Amino acid sequence: MLILYVLTALLLGFSLLANPRKTKHALRVALRRFMKITPAFVVMLVLVAVILYLLPEHVMVHMLARESRWVAMASALGMGSISIIPGFIAFPLCGILLERGAQYMVLSAFSTTLMMVGVVTFPLEKTYLGTTLALWRNGVSFAIAVAVAIATGLFFGELW
């Protein structure tokens, strides 16, 4: 996070030294694009807030560490697709799940859909990509997540 701040500050500084007029223009572009997308962001944040309340961590742990691997797998794919959880929460959560006996392929399904498929980010994605393409990208990403999960299951010998 700190790297991002330092990088932004440095580049902004260089830009300002090189050409103040262009830099001002850059900042205007930044602000304009930010404002354009704010409504979609608000919708996304509302969805995140509600879903995070309905699916708190202990519910997820309960669902993913199930005995039945297919139930666990289905819930992993479902919950991973719906929610977005920042990595710093998601991976410790996966660590806990592993200790509780969750299978690697379930964790793989969960983390891959979590990062690649976004139901809550959909309002945002729709704005940038258009509805059809956004639907396609999410659908394909979901299929990839299933493939990755199955491959993980094979490699860790969890399927047979």
Next chain:
Amino acid sequence: MLKQNPMAIGVGAVFSAFVLVSLLTGFEPGKAIGWNFLSFFAEMLKVLPCVFILIGLFHVWVKTETVEKHLGHKSGPLSYLWAVLLAGTTVGGLHVALPIAHALYMKRAKLGVVLAFLSAAGVCRVPMALFEASFLGWRFTCIRFAISLPLVILTSAGLAYYFEQRGYLLPDIEATGQRGGKNEL
């Protein structure tokens, strides 16, 4: 900006009313949801201003021709490698990758590269991978990368082909009237 988006106003208004009433009446789930909203909002505010400033600088300083040469329609398979490497350096999630992807597209990167960047940003961000490996082991992370990256690239190219055949263009958010919006300076 709000005029074109009645849905966002509606959602925002209903949500604020709900949280406000919950606060007044002491309705616990409502308060928890309001708190969730605020904490995520704060999380976004830590990253997004930097991201958009960088996008602004990118827009002003990087020539359209440069992007087009390396990531555009005349670029070779190497462009997908750049997309994946670039994705590896991003932070956040889809909400950060999306504006960057769109900015690349406006500079005439091809659709396949834009889509590969988006999905790869989900798979292989470097800080995230380090974190993942420390909790789940390197074997897990390597398998995940080895399987998903080729699939991401193949499907992105495929999707882009399908959509571009039909003359699909990404929405022009800024309504500049043309893709790759010219520098107004």
